[in-house]
Amino acid sequence: MGWYRKEAGAIVVTVRLTPKADRDAIMGVGQLSDGTEVLKMRVRALPEDGAANAALVRLIAKSLRVPKSAVAIATGAQQRVKQVRVSGDPAELVKRIEVLAK
DSSP states (O other), X not given: OOSEEEETTEEEEEEEEEOSOSSOEEEXXXXXXXXXXXXXXXXXXXXXXXXXXXXXXXXXXXXXXXXXXXXXXXXXXXXXXXXXXXXXXXXXXXXXXXXXXX
């Protein structure tokens, strides 16, 4: 899969975040204009003072059933396209995220 990769003790997911949405949701896998695959997500929070990033962390943690402390924005904190690192057993996390991405 192009929208995530396994690392030792974690997976890293490429996310395109839409803030100020009508609901918090995972919208599935999509492609950017350059062909990059991303997991499309939306949150109600505004992109101010890190609120949208915090909402993203909460949504991923809840959806993957991991603690919030296991989720971190690795790159792109100020961008719509981000790399999100989720710590845990990579095989189990891949199973869970692939189900959510459909």
